[in-house]
Amino acid sequence: DAKTTQPTSMDCAEGRAANLPCNHSTISGNEYVYWYRQIHSQGPQYIIHGLKNNETNEMASLIITEDRKSSTLILPHATLRDTAVYYCIVRVESSGTYKYIFGTGTRLKVLA
Amino acid sequence: NAGVMQNPRHLVRRRGQEARLRCSPMKGHSHVYWYRQLPEEGLKFMVYLQKENIIDESGMPKERFSAEFPKEGPSILRIQQVVRGDSAAYFCASSQQGFNEQFFGPGTRLTVL
Numbered sequence: 001d002a003k004t005t006q007p008t009s010m011d012c013a014e015g016r017a018a019n020l021p022c023n024h025s026t027i028s029g030n031e032y033v034y035w036y037r038q039i040h041s042q043g044p045q046y047i048i049h050g051l052k053n054n055e056t057n058e059m060a061s062l063i064i065t066e067d068r069k070s071s072t073l074i075l076p077h078a079t080l081r082d083t084a085v086y087y088c089i090v091r092v093e094s095s096g097t098y099k100y101i102f103g104t105g106t107r108l109k110v111l112a
Numbered sequence: 113n114a115g116v117m118q119n120p121r122h123l124v125r126r127r128g129q130e131a132r133l134r135c136s137p138m139k140g141h142s143h144v145y146w147y148r149q150l151p152e153e154g155l156k157f158m159v160y161l162q163k164e165n166i167i168d169e170s171g172m173p174k175e176r177f178s179a180e181f182p183k184e185g186p187s188i189l190r191i192q193q194v195v196r197g198d199s200a201a202y203f204c205a206s207s208q209q210g211f212n213e214q215f216f217g218p219g220t221r222l223t224v225l
Contacts, residue, residue: 041217097167098210102154
C-alpha cells in the first residue's frame with residue numbers, strides 16, 4: 001500500500017523549473033522521503049532524499065513542508081533528458097530493517 | 113566501478129517452467145532487494161536479503177517464489193512453475209548498509225508464454 005500520492009503526469013518547458021509535488025500525509029516521524037526517477041523502463045535512478053530539512057544536490061532540490069505531510073522535488077532547469085517517471089517514496093522501518101514503498105509516480109514530459 | 117548487474121536482461125519461459133534471475137550487487141554492498149514492476153505500475157517490494165540471510169520477505173508470494181544471496185556469487189530470484197501473471201520486470205537493488213540509498217540494476221524482463 002503506497003504511502004504517497006502524486007499527480008499522474010505533468011508537462012514542463014525545456015529550461016524551466018519542474019516542480020513535482022508529493023503527498024505523504026501518513027508519514028511517521030522517522031520515515032525518510034526519497035525521490036527516484038525511471039527513464040524508459042530502465043532501473044530507477046536515485047535523485048535525492050530528506051527527513052525534514054530542505055535538501056539540495058547537483059540534480060535537484062527537495063522541499064519538505066514543516067508538518068512533513070508533503071514535499072516538492074524541484075528540477076531547476078529541466079532538459080529533454082529529464083523526461084521520465086518520477087517516484088516519491090517513503091522509506092519505512094520495521095524491526096530495524098528498511099524498505100521502499102513506491103507510489104505510482106508522475107510521468108514528467110519536458111517539451112522543447 | 114560497475115553498478116548493479118542483472119542477467120539475463122530478457123527471459124522467455126513457457127508456463128510451468130522455472131525462471132532464475134541473477135543479481136550481482138555493487139562492489140562493497142552486502143544488502144540486496146528485489147522488486148517487481150507490472151506495466152504502467154510502480155515497483156513493488158518483494159524481498160530483502162543480506163549475505164546468506166533473508167531479512168524481510170513480506171512482499172514475496174508464499175508459493176513458487178524463492179530468493180537467496182549466498183556467501184559467494186550473485187543473489188538469485190527463483191520462480192517455479194511460472195504462470196502468465198508472472199510476466200513483469202524484476203529489478204534488483206543493492207545498498208552498502210540497510211539504511212543507505214539503494215542503487216538499482218537494469219532489470220530482467222520476464223515473459224511467460
